Amino acid sequence: MSDSIMALMLGVSTFLGALGLIALLWGLRSGQFDDQAKFLDGARFDGEEELKDAVMMEKKKKEALEKKKKETAKKDYRPAD
Amino acid sequence: MARVPCTHCHLEFDESVMITEEENGKALHFCCKGCQGVYHLLKEEGLDTFYDKLGNQTLEPADRTREKKEDLERFDLEGFHKKYVRSTPEGLNEIHLIIEGIHCSACVWLNEKVLHQTPGVIEASINYSNNKAKVVWDPEQIRLSKIIETIRNIGYNAYPYDPALQEERAVKVRNDYYSRILVGVFATMNIMWIAIAQYAGYFTGMEKGHKNILNIAEFILATPTLFYSGWIFFRGAWYGLKNRFVNMDLLVAAGATLAYLYSIYAMITLEGEVYFDSVTMIITFVLVGKYLEVLSKRQAVDTLDKILGSMPTEATVVKDGEKALVSIENIEPGDLVELKPGEKVAVDGILRQGSALFDESPLTGESEPILKQEGDEILSGTVCLDSVVRYDATKRADESLLHQITELLGDAVTKKPRIEQLANVISGYFSVTILSIALLTFAGWLWHSGSFETALIVAISVIVIACPCALGLATPMATLMGISRAAKRGILFKEAAQLETMAKCDLLALDKTGTVTEGRPSVVSFQSFEGFDPKLLLSLVSGSNHPVSRGVARYLRERYPELRTLELENYKEIQAQGVRARYRDKEIAGGNAALMEALAVPVEVESRETLFLFAVDGKISAVIELRDRLKEGAFEAIATIKALGVKVVMLTGDHEAAAERIAMEAGIEESYARLLPQDKAELIDRFHDEGHRVVMAGDGINDAIALARSDIAIAMGSGADIAIEVSDVVLLEDRPADLADAFLVSRRTFRTVKQNLGFSILYNTVAVPLAVLGYVNPLVAALSMSLSSLFVVGNSMRIKLGVRNEE
Numbered sequence: 001m002s003d004s005i006m007a008l009m010l011g012v013s014t015f016l017g018a019l020g021l022i023a024l025l026w027g028l029r030s031g032q033f034d035d036q037a038k039f040l041d042g043a044r045f046d047g048e049e050e051l052k053d054a055v056m057m058e059k060k061k062k063e064a065l066e067k068k069k070k071e072t073a074k075k076d077y078r079p080a081d
Numbered sequence: 082m083a084r085v086p087c088t089h090c091h092l093e094f095d096e097s098v099m100i101t102e103e104e105n106g107k108a109l110h111f112c113c114k115g116c117q118g119v120y121h122l123l124k125e126e127g128l129d130t131f132y133d134k135l136g137n138q139t140l141e142p143a144d145r146t147r148e149k150k151e152d153l154e155r156f157d158l159e160g161f162h163k164k165y166v167r168s169t170p171e172g173l174n175e176i177h178l179i180i181e182g183i184h185c186s187a188c189v190w191l192n193e194k195v196l197h198q199t200p201g202v203i204e205a206s207i208n209y210s211n212n213k214a215k216v217v218w219d220p221e222q223i224r225l226s227k228i229i230e231t232i233r234n235i236g237y238n239a240y241p242y243d244p245a246l247q248e249e250r251a252v253k254v255r256n257d258y259y260s261r262i263l264v265g266v267f268a269t270m271n272i273m274w275i276a277i278a279q280y281a282g283y284f285t286g287m288e289k290g291h292k293n294i295l296n297i298a299e300f301i302l303a304t305p306t307l308f309y310s311g312w313i314f315f316r317g318a319w320y321g322l323k324n325r326f327v328n329m330d331l332l333v334a335a336g337a338t339l340a341y342l343y344s345i346y347a348m349i350t351l352e353g354e355v356y357f358d359s360v361t362m363i364i365t366f367v368l369v370g371k372y373l374e375v376l377s378k379r380q381a382v383d384t385l386d387k388i389l390g391s392m393p394t395e396a397t398v399v400k401d402g403e404k405a406l407v408s409i410e411n412i413e414p415g416d417l418v419e420l421k422p423g424e425k426v427a428v429d430g431i432l433r434q435g436s437a438l439f440d441e442s443p444l445t446g447e448s449e450p451i452l453k454q455e456g457d458e459i460l461s462g463t464v465c466l467d468s469v470v471r472y473d474a475t476k477r478a479d480e481s482l483l484h485q486i487t488e489l490l491g492d493a494v495t496k497k498p499r500i501e502q503l504a505n506v507i508s509g510y511f512s513v514t515i516l517s518i519a520l521l522t523f524a525g526w527l528w529h530s531g532s533f534e535t536a537l538i539v540a541i542s543v544i545v546i547a548c549p550c551a552l553g554l555a556t557p558m559a560t561l562m563g564i565s566r567a568a569k570r571g572i573l574f575k576e577a578a579q580l581e582t583m584a585k586c587d588l589l590a591l592d593k594t595g596t597v598t599e600g601r602p603s604v605v606s607f608q609s610f611e612g613f614d615p616k617l618l619l620s621l622v623s624g625s626n627h628p629v630s631r632g633v634a635r636y637l638r639e640r641y642p643e644l645r646t647l648e649l650e651n652y653k654e655i656q657a658q659g660v661r662a663r664y665r666d667k668e669i670a671g672g673n674a675a676l677m678e679a680l681a682v683p684v685e686v687e688s689r690e691t692l693f694l695f696a697v698d699g700k701i702s703a704v705i706e707l708r709d710r711l712k713e714g715a716f717e718a719i720a721t722i723k724a725l726g727v728k729v730v731m732l733t734g735d736h737e738a739a740a741e742r743i744a745m746e747a748g749i750e751e752s753y754a755r756l757l758p759q760d761k762a763e764l765i766d767r768f769h770d771e772g773h774r775v776v777m778a779g780d781g782i783n784d785a786i787a788l789a790r791s792d793i794a795i796a797m798g799s800g801a802d803i804a805i806e807v808s809d810v811v812l813l814e815d816r817p818a819d820l821a822d823a824f825l826v827s828r829r830t831f832r833t834v835k836q837n838l839g840f841s842i843l844y845n846t847v848a849v850p851l852a853v854l855g856y857v858n859p860l861v862a863a864l865s866m867s868l869s870s871l872f873v874v875g876n877s878m879r880i881k882l883g884v885r886n887e888e
Contacts, residue, residue, distance in 0.1 A: 003290045003291065003294060006291060006294050007294050010275070010294065010295075010298045011298075014271060014298065014301065014302065017267065017271060018267075021263065021264065021267045024263060025260050025263060025264075028256055028259060028260055028263070029256070029260070034208060034252070041186040041189070041190070053194070053197050056197070057197055057203070057204065060202075060203055061203045061204065064173065064201075064203055064219045064222070065171055067219075067221075068171060068172050068173075068219075
């Protein structure tokens with residue numbers, strides 16, 4: 001077996017494994033495993049409507065933050081002398 | 082009459098008592114107004130798919146009384162916000178709530194859905210397993226009270242908890258370890274199969290190019306393990322050095338780092354072997370062990386939150402003749418507080434008006450309610466049972482007993498200093514010894530051979546061979562066997578190390594009620610006279626909840642299984658005396674001597690036990706003696722424990738006479754009576770100061786602090802949640818015999834651990850000098866490693882076999 005093929009096989013397999021590991025770590029960090037029941041119920045219950053809900057919540061958060069930003073901007077505003 | 086399920090909560094009731102209405106030609110049944118309200122609310126909001134998700138599950142009926150408006154105001158008070166609400170960096174508010182009434186995933190769905198639809202709520206997520214919720218909202222759009230009201234409207238209740246109280250930190254630590262272990266395990270698994278190729282190549286020969294590629298692959302895998310997974314050891318070693326002591330972390334970190342650095346050198350120069358596999362394995366295995374330690378600490382936290390959550394948050398304060406609900410943080414000493422039956426006392430005080438029975442079992446564990454009269458002290462955490470009373474607060478809420486207990490518990494749960502200190506001392510000596518041997522070896526070889534490289538290889542092999550891997554198996558293997566053997570008997574050790582600690586203990590402190598005794602008075606003698614009618618007596622006592630009445634009722638039901646109760650009139654419970662009623666033309670009464678005296682019934686009985694007298698028409702018809710009995714096998718178990726050389730003492734909140742009697746029966750020479758929860762804990766501390774190692778066995782909240790303070794805490798399986806949570810050992814069957822068994826198993830296990838350790842030390846004393854002399858090559862190391870492990874495993878198996886022989 002040539003060196004380069006061995007390096008390629010080792011590299012690809014380790015890389016793919018690492019991708020899986022990173023996905024797992026990301027799931028752990030974002031709290032997806034905190035509640036096992038929710039994890040399964042998501043698969044059981046979540047449909048189009050829940051997706052819409054999630055989008056709605058994100059929108060709500062964005063709006064609230066923008067409003068806050070504007071207000072702080074207003075507060076910071078001082079008319080020129 | 083047919084039973085039909087409630088359309089909302091699905092509980093079944095008689096159709097006649099249901100509220101019935103019609104909707105689109107379909108009949109709807111509701112068990113109460115609350116359920117009806119929630120059903121229509123969900124329908125209007127378009128959330129009725131909730132019922133599809135609910136399936137056949139039942140709920141608690143929605144409680145309308147929760148919708149009291151005045152109680153909601155406290156959620157907007159400044160003091161409340163200061164305590165529970167946090168600001169996020171974006172300027173939003175965040176609170177952690179415990180949601181009451183969640184039974185199934187559909188409940189979680191409904192709560193989240195409703196909160197999501199509420200304007201101003203930015204984020205809401207509920208954890209099904211512990212019913213905790215995190216809610217983020219925009220304070221300019223909605224007030225917190227409105228959010229709580231929304232949750233209450235759909236039939237649930239929410240109360241806040243303080244996540245800063247360890248919970249969040251504990252979860253964070255756990256997740257952190259988890260990620261690090263994942264990385265470690267991933268790298269170890271991959272490095273293993275690369276290492277197999279390496280070993281094969283070492284013995285059969287391998288091209289330099291191949292070897293180099295394998296080396297590099299191992300290097301890539303070992304690097305994140307050492308620096309990410311192994312970070313915990315570097316940190317631990319650094320903290321240790323800063324505080325001027327050497328610990329196991331330093332040994333692990335030094336061994337792994339040196340092996341890693343040398344391997345890089347070998348990889349670059351293509352001279353010698355790399356040890357990347359050892360690096361990842363040492364780090365991963367020791368890390369898993371550490372993680373298990375962290376896990377065991379976590380469990381207690383949830384229960385603590387539950388206790389705090391059930392603490393009253395407000396009380397009725399009477400000012401200038403007007404009543405007002407005041408948050409307990411705002412109650413000042415001197416305020417007049419009103420208590421209704423069933424309410425929990427929020428702040429300590431002194432009774433001013435009225436008298437009532439108080440259930441002090443949450444504090445003292447004693448089952449009998451205590452009559453408190455004007456001038457008596459009232460303690461927080463106790464429950465007022467039967468009348469409305471008013472009392473003067475004498476302390477602020479945060480100085481009151483209940484608050485202090487929870488604080489103490491919080492402290493005790495997070496640290497068990499004695500055991501940890503000891504472990505640190507031992508591993509410290511071991512680490513120092515190995516590190517100095519390695520250093521001397523390095524110096525010796527450098528001087529002897531003059532080659533820096535050889536000296537480094539030998540020194541590293543010394544550290545690697547002495548790393549906890551070899552010694553590590555000795556204890557866990559034996560304790561694992563001990564634990565599984567104990568578990569078969571219904572004795573659950575929560576942590577392996579506890580077996581060892583327990584074996585070293587020389588004092589057993591027992592709680593009386595529920596541990597040594599059955600915890601409920603039962604009939605020991607029953608004497609009836611002419612005209613005695615068991616039906617009458619049963620009817621009388623089954624109306625009362627007093628433990629004595631319950632004991633009598635239990636006895637009667639056992640003796641006369643067919644007995645039916647009769648309809649009594651004028652039923653009256655007389656505080657701390659007994660009960661009286663009328664049946665047709667008969668006046669009947671049952672209670673203690675004081676009651677009979679009050680009714681002018683002549684009594685000529687005296688007894689050391691609790692006495693229950695039953696009179697019909699002014700004549701004694703039955704005399705019953707009750708006693709809290711010793712548990713079966715308690716005497717034998719205590720004798721066995723004493724034979725092991727363990728001193729046994731008894732701690733109780735009960736009065737001296739009762740304590741002495743039980744102690745005598747159980748064969749305990751030393752007993753301490755009238756102890757409050759802190760007193761018990763102080764006694765445990767005193768035993769510690771006297772040089773004892775203490776095992777404490779108990780079952781109530783009142784024992785929780787003492788349990789947490791002792792070296793080993795044993796809880797009865799039927800005991801209070803908190804007691805079970807803070808304890809190290811749980812006896813599932815509540816048998817005193819298991820207590821003795823726990824001692825036996827722990828001692829046998831400890832003996833095996835000592836044998837194993839002795840062997841491992843022997844192994845180290847042979848292997849380390851060989852390594853020092855430079856004789857260790859990979860083959861010898863691998864063989865001796867697995868052989869020594871096999872020996873340790875085999876020896877540990879003897880715990881199971883040995884005990885079987887004994888039986």
